[in-house]
Amino acid sequence: MLLSMQWLRDFVPYEGEIQELGDRLTMLGLELEEIFNPFEAITPLVVGHIVECDPHPEADKLSVCSVDVGEDELLSIVCGAPNVAKGQNVPVAKVGTTMPGGMKIKKAKLRGVKSFGMICSERELELSDAHEGIMVLPADLKPGQNFVEAMNMETTVLDLGVTPNRADCLSILGIARETALAFDLPITMPKLNLVESGGNAADLLKIEIDDPQFCPLYQARILQGAKIAPSPDWMRYRLLSVGVRPISNIVDVTNYILFELGQPLHSFDGDRIKGGKIRVAPASDGTKFTTLDEQERDLISSDLLIWDAERPVALAGVMGGMNSEIHDGSTNVVLESAVFRPGTIRKTARRLSLPSEASYRFERGVDQQMNTFAMDRAAQLMSELSGAKIVSGVVKNEPTPWKDRTHTYRHARCNSWLGLNLEPEFSKKAFTLMGLEVDDSNADSWKVSTPSYRLDLEREADLYEEVARYFGMDKIPSVLPRISKTFDSTVIAETPYGFYRRIKNWGRGVGLHEAINYSFVGDDDLDLLGLPKEGRVNIANPLSEDQNVMRTQLAPGLLNTVRHNLAQGNSHIRVFEIAKQFVKDADSDTETREQSRLGIMLNGPRNGSEWPHEHGDADYLDIKGLVENLLSDLKLGEASFTQAEDHSYLEPCVNITLGEKEIGFMGMVKADIADKYHAKKEVWMADLNADLLRDTVMAHKIKFAPLPVYPPSRRDVTVIGPVSLHAETIKDAIFGLKLSLLESVELVNVFTPEGQDEERNLSFRLTYRHAQKTLTDKVVDKEHKKVLEALEKALPVRF
Template sequence: MLLSMQWLREFVPYEGGVQELGDRLTMLGLELEEIINPFENISSVVVGHVVECGKHPEADKLSVCKVDVGEAELLDIVCGAPNVAKGQNVPVAKIGCVLPGGLKIKKAKLRGQKSCGMICSERELELSDAHDGIMVLPEELKPGQIFIDAMNMNDTVLDLGITPNRADCLSILGIARETALGFDLPLTMPELNLVEAGGNAADMLKIEIEEGADCPLYMARILKGAKLAQSPDWMRYRLISVGVRPINNVVDVTNYILFELGQPLHSFDGDLLKGDKIRVGRAPEGMKFTTLDDQERSLLNSDLLVWDAEKPVALAGVMGGQNSEINDKSTNVVLESAVFKPALIRKTARRLSLPSEASYRFERGVDQLMSAYALDRAAQLINELSGAEVVSGVAQNESLPWQTRTHTYRHKRCNAHLGLNLEPEFSKKAFTLMGLEVDDSDSDSWKVTTPSYRLDLERENDLYEEVARYYGMDRIPAVLPNISKTFDSAVLGDTPYGFSRRIKNWGRGVGLHEAINYSFVGSEDLDLLGLPEEGRVYIANPLSEDQNVMRTAITPGLLNTVRHNLAQGNNHIRLFEVAKKFVKDESSVTETREQNRLGLLVTGPRSQREWPGDNEDADYLDIKGLVEHLLTDLKLNDAEYEILEGCSYLEPCVQVKLDGEELGIIGMVKPEIADKYHAKKEIWVADLNADMLRDKVIANKIQFENLPVFPPSRRDVTIICPMDLHAATIEKTILDQKLPLLESLELVAVFVPENQDKERNLSYRLTYRHPKKTLKDKEVDKEHTKVLTALEKALPIHF
């Protein structure tokens, strides 16, 4: 919502600063997003007085003028406008001025005559599309005045973010109410002095509403003998300041009232309406209707239309029809003011992609009691600006009269909700300033009546929020709430079920799909993976031969899931499964030992097919990255990774250790095995001991430390090393120095020079920080030298 400060001051006598107003409105819930000067791009244009004007000696269509711009010397300006004449006041762009279109004024010669400026038209100033002549200013202006000051255009506009529930603030009046509330100022409504010319509009036009819920109120006034023309400057410039393009004096009035009072209006050409009836009703399914933008729309029976006696003339609350629009020949006007069902307007505007200032307000709800005032004020302005006579009376149909809403308010309960200790008089004052009526005859339970423009006040808690807004949300102290937990909820995370749920939440969170497979597989699946026959638990009465044994590893089930996905055309596969494996154990009561495992599997393109550019296949870094992410999420120590030889179904195979204990394995399924599952891409899996993870998490004691206060110092170093020297070895060598100032190190780049197969370059970034002071360069250099020296001594590297 764009708020003109000039316009606002017509409602409230606010004399403070713009930023102060924006800050206060933000605290009241209307967030200040930007402060704008709408006419800043013409702020260097000045008022000039044409002292002399004669024909150009070498061009019939050019005039040579001497213009007084308030300086010691007159400016020579060549002008091509046909209406330029001696004695006029005109807008002048002097040398160096940059006009809105980007044109920079320079000293020039036109057909041998020097020109030291430019006399501007309205289009060149982006005030309208008029360009048939220069803009002629009022006679009382003085040469040299800043143009926007002289024309009362020096306005400041605030761009405010309005939340969907505050439809009442989508107008200057609504924000004026908030300003009056925030600064305890009086609110003044525009004076209404409507002169009617006789007759009775209610006899001349009948209003029919098919369904009252669709249109609670429809009102219309009839105006005759309007003379369409350009609106006066004050109205045009005010509309431009809030982003509206002026059209003519009748249409501009409807836009003006929309922004001023928040009530959308629509003007029909009365001569194009057939019969003496206006009807509001639904559209027949599939009906075609052409709107003002010359687009034919296909309608549904959920769309609401305004009809005359024969045809639809407007898409209610969204846009008027081409067949009844105001045009240059219009003289008789039917002016509409209505209230429509917000849900209908919202659906129609969204479906047809027809957002408008009117629909934006209708779909949030308008003030039903304000409709009559807005209609009368618009009729008064059209009468004053176009000379139209206003027929007496109003044609209207209020199918659903406004019902006053009263809510209970309990002050003690409000204080408890807000954590404050406010006096009752404070709340009463707040409600009164907001336009709410308070009946506090019962001191414990007030009756508060809300005005028609506050549609967001629906229950008692909304009244508490109003008290908090007036008090100041920023002044309410922050207090942590009391949280009560049952015994069960306290220990749930430590149970196998609670931990399993945590792992599943993690898996879904990183973009994996959960696989749920049968606990039994076929002996052939286990044989294919080379898993030992010892320890298998066979099913006494299997459903089929391919499900005759309990799984001794989680991988066979995941590979079968891969085969099924590939058969369905999905080659971007990201899976996880939390499930048990079963191993024969004579010492157990059931003769079977169960262990919870976590399986991870990735295969196919690294990203979805919709992602543009090169798309590499998933590799070891993807599956290892998932394992590292899991351990980080569980707040566990970094794992150790070692190449494991002799794995029956993974090659390469990496053993994962946590605190020296075996956690599981990760690696690539051997191609000959993957081929049996119809996979043409590499399949990378991880099989981890979920029970060990849970034990580590339970035993893990999380410690907190203060965030660093002093800034870090960073040093980059590129190490040239043999191809077979692992980066982990270099990092371990650096960390083994246990330098107190070395906070972290990070591998940032790997580079292999062309035609080089023996050495590669590894670039590291080392971060140094002291916990109690800011490091000096010489202190960092000393520590860094220790690192480089230790590397050269311990490893076959150079820099």
């Protein structure tokens, strides 16, 4: 939001430092982004008085002017404008001035006559498109005056960042209220002096609203006998200072009120409204409508239109139509002032990629009670600037009148939440300055009524925030909160949030870094991984082309995380992400099925450079170990791992099964895909169904068993077998013996002898234990011999 200081002072008498104002507004939630001079490019210009104006001796269309620019300085300037004449005051660019377009004024000789400057037109100063002649200034100006100061142009504009909830601050009046709050200043509203000419507007126009939920209020005034002309300088310069191009007196007034009071208005050519009727109704699918930017729009049933008796004449809340616009020959004006449902306007503006100052405000909510005042002030200005007469009365349809809102406020609770010890009178003063009405008859629980322009105040907590804003967010002391665990902690642990927090704690505990990626990816990312096009959820208005679809798997985001880390010089990458993936589902209420997944990705050295261990690269055993560690941490027991025949981006790929349920998959990202993400070493990934894991954990019944009392006895064995023989097959064969003393079997090493392609060595550690006594070597050796004999009989192995 651009704030003109001249305009602001029409509402509040602020005379302090500009930076101080910006700092205070920032602390109130309106962040100051920039302070600038909107007319800085023409600041070097001065007012000149043409003392003499003679024809050029060598050119019929040129004049040689003697121009007084102050301090007894006369400049000889050759000018080609047809309207230049003796006695005029004009803007002059002296030699050395750089014009807004970048041209630098130099000494010149035109047809043999020297010229020491330039007399400027409005177009050359980028004040308007007028270029038929030079700009003629008021006669009461003095030669040598700075042009910007002489014309009372704005020299200070603040660019303020307004959060989406503060729709009331998208106007000069709204920011004036915040300024008054910050410095305890009075607010002066513009004086309304509306002169009606008779007649009855309600006899000339009827308003119909098909569905009140889309339009709570629509009203209009009718003006007759308007003369379309340029707006006066003061209005044009104010609009230019906030980035709006002046068009004509009628259109400029609607833009002026939009910035001044925050109410978007629209003016129709009254003679182009057919049948004396305006109807607010949705479009039909396939409706075509040409907006003021001369673009034909294809509309759908969710778009809201303004119709006359025969056709649509405006895209409600977004932009008017070409078929009803104000033009140079317009004389009768229908001035619209309305309130539309924010969500409807937002969807239409986003879908059509048609943002406007009006839609920006409508989609955040406008002040319904200010609506009539804004319309009447606009009608008054239009009448004063165009000579139009205002027909008596207002044409109005308000199916949903504004209802005052009252909230409970508990001061003790506010102090508790803010960590402050404020007196009740402090809060009451803050609310009063903000325009809120306070009923404190009950000292413990006040009733606070919020004004119609503060749509963001929806609950008691919002009132606490207002007290904090008035106190000063920067003044609230930093105090570490007291941490205590309650019985609710166990309840939270059973929620999805509690379970995912547990997963995150596990991830950090095993040395993984959490990645948080956008839910948006690009079609190119999914295509690169060979993921199907079916089921993709496309985004209607993507942030960019490489974020035009919702992710169907976590792999694209994690691979982009790997690429980013490699680009920053981090070669030891161990990351995890717990997030949702999205797939189209016609049976879902949102037509999209969401599933929480846990993704783990490893790349580079197994250990960081600071660890005094071997620095081999991460491999299959690392990713498998993490999956087994997670399942152990969740007390879910052991999973089985089976190699998948084919996968679009993992090779090899292993399916992970827990009981009879497949909970995910893991494997190595194909080398050509990893190369696309600048990974020169193997990238290992696991993708687990977090929702299924949670359901399994919630259904899991905890069983208690006594801790072992007697020591274990361990035996290592190296099994030599074909490369195609899986370690899991060997483990299953051992457990299949159902030996009572065998407690566990662990794979501790895999070794392939140099030059050997057909066989490999698998080393296992077998743990034996008896629950009632200490085992002797003789007993253990006997059990271990059974294992070796059984393996030789069942599998093609040797020892």
